[in-house]
Amino acid sequence: MEVALSYFEFKPNESFFVDGKGPRYKSYNLRTFEKIPQIKKLPEEVRFNIRVVGNVLPFKVNNYVIEELINWDNVPEDPIFQLTFPQKTMLKPHHFDKMAAVLKKGATKQEITATANEIRMQLNPHPAGQKDENTPQLGCETLSGMQHKYQETALFFPSQGQTCHAYCTFCFRWPQFVGIDELKFAMKEAELLVAYLKEHSEVTDVLFTGGDPMIMKARVLASYIEPLLEADLPNLRTIRIGTKGLAYWPYKFVTDSDADEMLDLFRKVSDAGLHLALMGHYSHPVELETDIHKEAARRVRSTGAQIRTQSPLLRHINDSSDIWADMWREQVRQGMIPYYMFVVRDTGARHHFDIPLEDAWKIFRGAFMQVSGIARTVRGPSMSAGPGKVHVLGVSEVAGEKVFTLQFLQGRNPDWTGRPFFAKYNKKAVWLDDLEPAFGEKEFFFEKEYRRKVKEDASNGNSNGNGSGKSESSKPVNVKKILERVN
Numbered sequence: 001m002e003v004a005l006s007y008f009e010f011k012p013n014e015s016f017f018v019d020g021k022g023p024r025y026k027s028y029n030l031r032t033f034e035k036i037p038q039i040k041k042l043p044e045e046v047r048f049n050i051r052v053v054g055n056v057l058p059f060k061v062n063n064y065v066i067e068e069l070i071n072w073d074n075v076p077e078d079p080i081f082q083l084t085f086p087q088k089t090m091l092k093p094h095h096f097d098k099m100a101a102v103l104k105k106g107a108t109k110q111e112i113t114a115t116a117n118e119i120r121m122q123l124n125p126h127p128a129g130q131k132d133e134n135t136p137q138l139g140c141e142t143l144s145g146m147q148h149k150y151q152e153t154a155l156f157f158p159s160q161g162q163t164c165h166a167y168c169t170f171c172f173r174w175p176q177f178v179g180i181d182e183l184k185f186a187m188k189e190a191e192l193l194v195a196y197l198k199e200h201s202e203v204t205d206v207l208f209t210g211g212d213p214m215i216m217k218a219r220v221l222a223s224y225i226e227p228l229l230e231a232d233l234p235n236l237r238t239i240r241i242g243t244k245g246l247a248y249w250p251y252k253f254v255t256d257s258d259a260d261e262m263l264d265l266f267r268k269v270s271d272a273g274l275h276l277a278l279m280g281h282y283s284h285p286v287e288l289e290t291d292i293h294k295e296a297a298r299r300v301r302s303t304g305a306q307i308r309t310q311s312p313l314l315r316h317i318n319d320s321s322d323i324w325a326d327m328w329r330e331q332v333r334q335g336m337i338p339y340y341m342f343v344v345r346d347t348g349a350r351h352h353f354d355i356p357l358e359d360a361w362k363i364f365r366g367a368f369m370q371v372s373g374i375a376r377t378v379r380g381p382s383m384s385a386g387p388g389k390v391h392v393l394g395v396s397e398v399a400g401e402k403v404f405t406l407q408f409l410q411g412r413n414p415d416w417t418g419r420p421f422f423a424k425y426n427k428k429a430v431w432l433d434d435l436e437p438a439f440g441e442k443e444f445f446f447e448k449e450y451r452r453k454v455k456e457d458a459s460n461g462n463s464n465g466n467g468s469g470k471s472e473s474s475k476p477v478n479v480k481k482i483l484e485r486v487n
Helices: 044-054 063-069 079-084 093-104 109-120 190-199 218-231 259-271 291-301 321-333 357-368 447-460 479-486
Strands: 027-029 060-062 153-156 205-208 238-243 275-281 306-313 337-343 379-384 388-398 401-411 420-424
Touching: 044 093, 060 063, 063 079, 093 109, 153 190, 190 218, 205 218, 218 259, 259 275, 259 291, 291 306, 306 321, 306 357, 321 337, 321 357, 337 357, 357 379, 357 388
Parallel strands: 153 205, 205 238, 238 275, 275 306, 306 337, 337 379
Antiparallel strands: 027 060, 379 388, 388 401, 401 420
């Protein structure tokens, strides 16, 4: 299949190309980043800071990000540099000083790892109960490579997709990449996914996530997706793929050796009557500006897939209404659907990026009013907290009291969805845990039930998204028989 050009002329960066073919992907990590020519020009203090923070939080960048997205004349303030290279203030001062002291004294690898792990355990590695509350079971088997929090959507973590083309410094799934096995999600068994969907007819959407599933070769991704198509599940309506690949390595969809094979797989999903949505992660307009990105987006959309866009609101990177308005307008121009503005999650380097909820709402509102109705598909700011996705609707005055008006976009109990509730105004609040109920209430309407659901799930050894602790069938599930039936 030939690469078709869209309405613009695709002009690749010739320096990337090998023997007239697509560019060769090259990544850099903590051991190799000082080989990057641009890094060699930075002061030693900046390079040392990268080493300190990079020993605690994951660090990986690639040649496309380095050459095409970062404005090195604007480093360290450049937003993509902040997005991909560790910064000193991404660790709290006492954590930074502790790791810095270990490195300066020439500690062994074991000492460095022990110090890093000690710090990591203080960074809330699994926010919103994603490790303890959302892991489902099939019979007596815990599906550690899945999450099922909301009844309609099951998350699947393919084991070969648990890395990325480059790492985002804000990533709430940073524990996937730091070498601690018990903090990881991963699953190889596609047949278990099929079996789970057969037992849970309430699930209509499967989200492949990671890491980044688009790091996988087309044939590997097909080994997960094709069993879903072959199973012909009546409840399955949508396959989603969470990816930063379009922004960080668009050649994946244009000139990589399996680019056409990947697009054929996307068409196969559409031809099967399922909706395919790439949940594209975009943090700044510059990620949308290159010609190769535009061609990648066009090719993906030509398969029948949709691209929905999302990002957290991040201090140092996109904390401006104008930036978000520009980003949404360009996404719409390229045929994408603006979907979510998130509040940065309470994990990892959150303190470096977080923005008070009131300011987040003002930034969202300032951007929302600049765009036409076709871009107002976006929702936010939204907190993905333990009870669900909590939408900050704004700051209001009700019955003489200044309050936050909130609602659930998704709830652990579906009945919570869309119900407005109110919190006392708190100028410093950056997360749901910082808020208290308004009007003298002792707790929010959902809290008692949420505690009960978490307790029930723990006692059942099961954490299905609807909190039932059971599969749809009330009978015990025989995993072996299910797999025999599936196969």
